[in-house]
Each structure stands twice: as structure tokens, then as C-alpha cells.
Amino acid sequence: MSQYPFRRLQTELASLIASLPAESRLPSEPELARRMGASRATLREAMRSFEGQGLIRRRQGVGTFVVAKVPVMDSGLEVLESIESLAARTSLPVRMGELQVREVSAGDGSAAALEVPEGTPLTQVERVIYTDNRPIAYLVDTLPVDVLAAAELQTGFTGSVLDLLLRRGDPKLTQSRTDIRAIGATSEVARALQIQRDDVLLHFVAQLYAKDGRVVDYSFSYFLPGYFHFHVVRRVGKT
Amino acid sequence: MSQYPFRRLQTELASLIASLPAESRLPSEPELARRMGASRATLREAMRSFEGQGLIRRRQGVGTFVVAKVPVMDSGLEVLESIESLAARTSLPVRMGELQVREVSAGDGSAAALEVPEGTPLTQVERVIYTDNRPIAYLVDTLPVDVLAAAELQTGFTGSVLDLLLRRGDPKLTQSRTDIRAIGATSEVARALQIQRDDVLLHFVAQLYAKDGRVVDYSFSYFLPGYFHFHVVRRVGKT
DNA sequence: CAGTGGTCTAGACCACACG
DNA sequence: GTGTGGTCTAGACCACTGA
Incomplete structure (x- = not known):
């Protein structure tokens, strides 16, 4: 449909998160943005929905972490x-x-x-x-x-x-x-x-x-x- | 609490929208951003919540409009x-x-x-x-x-x-x-x-x-x- | 202190509506 | 074509955490 970087980042992030063990830390935002060939702003936009789903958690001054699956x-x-x-x-x-x-x-x-x-x-x-x-x-x-x-x-x-x-x-x-x-x-x-x-x-x-x-x-x-x-x-x- | 531009823009936008008659068009985003002394990105962030409340409506290629109060x-x-x-x-x-x-x-x-x-x-x-x-x-x-x-x-x-x-x-x-x-x-x-x-x-x-x-x-x-x-x-x- | 995420800016280019 | 909103970038500075 749309070839916006945003879309690509969302799918790449989904795979990345799925591939990582629970509690592990994601690379820092500047690092991830560089790796994925996008600006940090766009990367952060793409990360939002994952936090809403409870899949990741961002902590200022610490990092972004994969969340262990919690019973709903x-x-x-x-x-x-x-x-x-x-x-x-x-x-x-x-x-x-x-x-x-x-x-x-x-x-x-x-x-x-x-x-x-x-x-x-x-x-x-x-x-x-x-x-x-x-x-x-x-x-x-x-x-x-x-x-x-x-x-x-x-x-x-x-x-x-x-x-x-x-x-x-x-x-x-x-x-x-x-x-x-x-x-x-x-x-x-x-x-x-x-x-x-x-x-x-x-x-x-x-x-x-x-x-x-x-x-x-x-x-x-x-x-x-x-x-x-x-x-x-x-x-x-x-x- | 916080003196972020975002907050200031939200309150300024609230007054602006309230002061305008229904159906009227807001100034363009670059113009508004300049007037309010903020970047367009921050302005747009601040406008989001107003669209969610149904107070304004943005239309690509046309402009942003104040919405007439609709019965819920x-x-x-x-x-x-x-x-x-x-x-x-x-x-x-x-x-x-x-x-x-x-x-x-x-x-x-x-x-x-x-x-x-x-x-x-x-x-x-x-x-x-x-x-x-x-x-x-x-x-x-x-x-x-x-x-x-x-x-x-x-x-x-x-x-x-x-x-x-x-x-x-x-x-x-x-x-x-x-x-x-x-x-x-x-x-x-x-x-x-x-x-x-x-x-x-x-x-x-x-x-x-x-x-x-x-x-x-x-x-x-x-x-x-x-x-x-x-x-x-x-x-x-x-x- | 160094390194992280949180916020913001200035500017660019794209997609779209309308005359 | 002109002007609008939609997306994106590169880079800056701030706020917070933890060694």
C-alpha cells in the first residue's frame, strides 16, 4: 500500500522484538535509527504502538526493554x-x-x-x-x-x-x-x-x-x- | 508544572479555536507555527488532541477548520x-x-x-x-x-x-x-x-x-x- | 560522569484539493 | 500551478538513571 518508512520500521521492529528474549534491552534509539536507516523521530513514532500493546517498555535514562508476556x-x-x-x-x-x-x-x-x-x-x-x-x-x-x-x-x-x-x-x-x-x-x-x-x-x-x-x-x-x-x-x- | 512549548501551544490553540466561529478556517500550519513561535512539528502534536475531541478537522490540501458543535x-x-x-x-x-x-x-x-x-x-x-x-x-x-x-x-x-x-x-x-x-x-x-x-x-x-x-x-x-x-x-x- | 530516552527545531519533500 | 496538510530528516538540547 504505502512505502513510507514508518511502515517498514513497524514491521522491522515487530520482527526485532519477537526475536529478542523477554527482559532484554533494545539498542539505543540513535543506534536503531542508524541501523534501520531512518530518523530517530520516525523510529520513535513506529515504536509507539508496540508500547501500547505492552510489548516493549521505555524507561528514560535507562533504555527500551522487551516485556515478558503478561497474562491479560x-x-x-x-x-x-x-x-x-x-x-x-x-x-x-x-x-x-x-x-x-x-x-x-x-x-x-x-x-x-x-x-x-x-x-x-x-x-x-x-x-x-x-x-x-x-x-x-x-x-x-x-x-x-x-x-x-x-x-x-x-x-x-x-x-x-x-x-x-x-x-x-x-x-x-x-x-x-x-x-x-x-x-x-x-x-x-x-x-x-x-x-x-x-x-x-x-x-x-x-x-x-x-x-x-x-x-x-x-x-x-x-x-x-x-x-x-x-x-x-x-x-x-x-x- | 512543565513549561514545554507543547503545553503553551495547547492552551493557545484552545483559546484560538474557541474564539473562532464554526466552519471557519485556521491559519495554515507554517503560519500558525511562526505566529506561536514554535516548530510545525510541535504545533501539529498540540493540534492532535483537538481533532480527537472533534473540535477541529484537518483536510489535506484544503486546510484546518473549526467544527460546528455536533450532538453526541x-x-x-x-x-x-x-x-x-x-x-x-x-x-x-x-x-x-x-x-x-x-x-x-x-x-x-x-x-x-x-x-x-x-x-x-x-x-x-x-x-x-x-x-x-x-x-x-x-x-x-x-x-x-x-x-x-x-x-x-x-x-x-x-x-x-x-x-x-x-x-x-x-x-x-x-x-x-x-x-x-x-x-x-x-x-x-x-x-x-x-x-x-x-x-x-x-x-x-x-x-x-x-x-x-x-x-x-x-x-x-x-x-x-x-x-x-x-x-x-x-x-x-x-x- | 556517560548514556539513555523525551522534547523541540528548521527545513525538506510529498500527496492532495481546487481554481 | 499554488497552497494546503502529511511525512520525514538531521541535529540539538533537556531530563533522567545508574555507575
């Missing part, structure tokens, strides 16, 4: 489930890193989403989920302080606000309304997930409802494609 | 629905373009997905969905020829294989298993949707099941974010 977390969307329990089902070890708990004041977006007045005090929980020292998800939950106080997160919090609320048993949770989006990583999210700006991410925006109809949690989740497979069964016919 | 198609994923009927609910005019119908032979992927032997004759239907002369979705359906023959698509096909099968009433359809992914556009898909390579897309891969348990359709759908909002209600609790 496969989940149906009908039931709300934390990454932790999903990982447990897949027997995939995950851990939490970079936990930040903040008290904030409800602004435009969070006030509307949580159905509270602007200025309502909120607890904001932000953390990165790792598997095998690789960030794979970035999660931000926002809740009214009377639902969850910052103090409750100081001990024994393992990463899932959902699991914490379920364990506590109050409030009683019923369902989540989740918007599903595809976005390019902003600089902030890219840094948290150790990927490049504009890399593709699956993005969930969810409101969690309690039995009394109250919105108890408003969350943003960012997932690295290649580590997650989400699916849904859609029935045919009218609402 | 919002859909729950619980019920399988064609873009056409979704658009009808939103009273958004859509039309089909670039219809291609092919007869192919089942290979690795499609044979497994359709649960037929390799080599089974298949009908492949490929088309782009437009609203307001803007491609917003690219759809590829693959079905066994005994479910749908190419001849049936010659007249009166308006873009939805689902609607066609439902109208025909045979086979009886029950549900679809849909995988939800986020990907960067390949060169081919980018061309079909008139976007840039690596632009972010929402991607559905679906198997459509008939009452007898047979897989009757295997489809790939690519959606421009900014024109679609998909959501799902997830219940809390065990499987």
Missing part, C-alpha cells in the same frame, strides 16, 4: 469489580503505589457528578496500580467526606475504594454508571503510568450509587490497553 | 443497537459512504471467531458512516455467506447489518459479545475516517449470536471519540 485481565462489565479482585481471579499479582489522599472542595465537575453543592468537602484518592513493577492503571476516586474520611485510608488500604466500602457494608451499594472512553494520555497521566504523552488509554468515568439513590463515589480510571480486556454481553431487542 | 450519540451498551437506530433516537442525520462488499475465505481470525472451518466462504461488508459529511465510524462485518449473501446488499442496504438481519427475521438473534478496546488508528483506518495515524479510537470487536447458538456475524467497529458516548450500568455484587 479479562473482565465482563456487567458486574462492578475492583482491579484487586479481578487480579485475584486471574491470579495476577498487583500492588498499589503512589497513594495520595487529598481533601478537596467540590468544583464544577465533581459537584455535579456527586450531586452535592459546590464547596462540599470531598476526599480524593489517587493511586497507581502495578503488576510486576509496571504501572497498568491509574485511579482517582472522589467521595464526600461523610462517606469516606481521609483517616480511614491511612491504614490497610490496598487500592480499592469499592472493596473498602463493601467491607464496611455502609453505605449499601447498588450499581455504578460507567462511561467508557478512549483518550490519549495527558502529560500528567502519562507520567503516572510511565508511558508517552498521547499514548492510547481506555478511560472509565463512573458514578457509584448507594441504595438510597445517593452518589457516593465519582471515579476516573485509566487503563493500559494490552493489560486489560473488557467485554460486555449486549442483548438484541428493545429496551 | 449517547448509548447504553446493554442493548445492541445499530448506529442508524441510535442516530434516529438522537435525531442526528447519518448516511453511509464507501460501501464495499467482498467475498472472502475464512482465515485464522475470522474462522475462530465465527466458529467455522478455515476456508469457509464469507461475506465481508465494509463501510464508513458519516454525519454532516464527517466520517464518524468505520464498520467491518464478516458473516458466512449462508447467513448473508453479497447479493442481498446490492439494493436498499443503508449501513446496518444488524438491522438487515432483524428485518429479515432469520436467523433469530439473541445477543452479542462485544470486546471494548482503545486503539490508535492504523494508516488504513485513519484514511477511511479522515483522521491522522495514531489518533485515538474506540474499538468494538463483536460476535453476534443466533438463537441456535451459532455465531452469525463477526464485526469490527471503529468510533471517533467526541461523536459517541457509550456507557454501561454495572451492578455491585457477585457474578
Whole structure:
């Protein structure tokens, strides 16, 4: 179809990556560009999709590495489930890193989403989920302080606000309304997930409802494609 | 946080776009780059996200234009629905373009997905969905020829294989298993949707099941974010 | 410190649309 | 033909890692 260098680099890179053992380091970018007869800019463009697929990992100041094949977390969307329990089902070890708990004041977006007045005090929980020292998800939950106080997160919090609320048993949770989006990583999210700006991410925006109809949690989740497979069964016919 | 030109360009571009009337043309890229004191490469990077949001549209050989605000198609994923009927609910005019119908032979992927032997004759239907002369979705359906023959698509096909099968009433359809992914556009898909390579897309891969348990359709759908909002209600609790 | 990836520049050439 | 966006190059400098 098209004989752009980009295409050629993609196929050459695919073979190169496939030919290398897991964990091994690729040649440096200037070296690879020289070998493949292209500019570094074009080479880097071609490398992007491989990182999105989770096949390679770039680390500034260190190098680019072939990633060992990681089992994918496969989940149906009908039931709300934390990454932790999903990982447990897949027997995939995950851990939490970079936990930040903040008290904030409800602004435009969070006030509307949580159905509270602007200025309502909120607890904001932000953390990165790792598997095998690789960030794979970035999660931000926002809740009214009377639902969850910052103090409750100081001990024994393992990463899932959902699991914490379920364990506590109050409030009683019923369902989540989740918007599903595809976005390019902003600089902030890219840094948290150790990927490049504009890399593709699956993005969930969810409101969690309690039995009394109250919105108890408003969350943003960012997932690295290649580590997650989400699916849904859609029935045919009218609402 | 970071004083990279990229950030500055993004905010300057945001103001510029917001300040211009719909349908108006932006200055050319070299001109804009000069005005904003950056290289064309950086400018183009900064413009990407705006195209993904559907705020601007670039057309090779013509220029870059501010897009009139288009109503978003919002859909729950619980019920399988064609873009056409979704658009009808939103009273958004859509039309089909670039219809291609092919007869192919089942290979690795499609044979497994359709649960037929390799080599089974298949009908492949490929088309782009437009609203307001803007491609917003690219759809590829693959079905066994005994479910749908190419001849049936010659007249009166308006873009939805689902609607066609439902109208025909045979086979009886029950549900679809849909995988939800986020990907960067390949060169081919980018061309079909008139976007840039690596632009972010929402991607559905679906198997459509008939009452007898047979897989009757295997489809790939690519959606421009900014024109679609998909959501799902997830219940809390065990499987 | 040396070497890596991350960002940016200036300029070139190509593909395309339109008069 | 002219002007637009699409691709690519060569080279520079920055930010980060680890010896």
C-alpha cells in the first residue's frame, strides 16, 4: 500500500522484538535509527504502538526493554469489580503505589457528578496500580467526606475504594454508571503510568450509587490497553 | 508544572479555536507555527488532541477548520443497537459512504471467531458512516455467506447489518459479545475516517449470536471519540 | 560522569484539493 | 500551478538513571 518508512520500521521492529528474549534491552534509539536507516523521530513514532500493546517498555535514562508476556485481565462489565479482585481471579499479582489522599472542595465537575453543592468537602484518592513493577492503571476516586474520611485510608488500604466500602457494608451499594472512553494520555497521566504523552488509554468515568439513590463515589480510571480486556454481553431487542 | 512549548501551544490553540466561529478556517500550519513561535512539528502534536475531541478537522490540501458543535450519540451498551437506530433516537442525520462488499475465505481470525472451518466462504461488508459529511465510524462485518449473501446488499442496504438481519427475521438473534478496546488508528483506518495515524479510537470487536447458538456475524467497529458516548450500568455484587 | 530516552527545531519533500 | 496538510530528516538540547 504505502512505502513510507514508518511502515517498514513497524514491521522491522515487530520482527526485532519477537526475536529478542523477554527482559532484554533494545539498542539505543540513535543506534536503531542508524541501523534501520531512518530518523530517530520516525523510529520513535513506529515504536509507539508496540508500547501500547505492552510489548516493549521505555524507561528514560535507562533504555527500551522487551516485556515478558503478561497474562491479560479479562473482565465482563456487567458486574462492578475492583482491579484487586479481578487480579485475584486471574491470579495476577498487583500492588498499589503512589497513594495520595487529598481533601478537596467540590468544583464544577465533581459537584455535579456527586450531586452535592459546590464547596462540599470531598476526599480524593489517587493511586497507581502495578503488576510486576509496571504501572497498568491509574485511579482517582472522589467521595464526600461523610462517606469516606481521609483517616480511614491511612491504614490497610490496598487500592480499592469499592472493596473498602463493601467491607464496611455502609453505605449499601447498588450499581455504578460507567462511561467508557478512549483518550490519549495527558502529560500528567502519562507520567503516572510511565508511558508517552498521547499514548492510547481506555478511560472509565463512573458514578457509584448507594441504595438510597445517593452518589457516593465519582471515579476516573485509566487503563493500559494490552493489560486489560473488557467485554460486555449486549442483548438484541428493545429496551 | 512543565513549561514545554507543547503545553503553551495547547492552551493557545484552545483559546484560538474557541474564539473562532464554526466552519471557519485556521491559519495554515507554517503560519500558525511562526505566529506561536514554535516548530510545525510541535504545533501539529498540540493540534492532535483537538481533532480527537472533534473540535477541529484537518483536510489535506484544503486546510484546518473549526467544527460546528455536533450532538453526541449517547448509548447504553446493554442493548445492541445499530448506529442508524441510535442516530434516529438522537435525531442526528447519518448516511453511509464507501460501501464495499467482498467475498472472502475464512482465515485464522475470522474462522475462530465465527466458529467455522478455515476456508469457509464469507461475506465481508465494509463501510464508513458519516454525519454532516464527517466520517464518524468505520464498520467491518464478516458473516458466512449462508447467513448473508453479497447479493442481498446490492439494493436498499443503508449501513446496518444488524438491522438487515432483524428485518429479515432469520436467523433469530439473541445477543452479542462485544470486546471494548482503545486503539490508535492504523494508516488504513485513519484514511477511511479522515483522521491522522495514531489518533485515538474506540474499538468494538463483536460476535453476534443466533438463537441456535451459532455465531452469525463477526464485526469490527471503529468510533471517533467526541461523536459517541457509550456507557454501561454495572451492578455491585457477585457474578 | 556517560548514556539513555523525551522534547523541540528548521527545513525538506510529498500527496492532495481546487481554481 | 499554488497552497494546503502529511511525512520525514538531521541535529540539538533537556531530563533522567545508574555507575
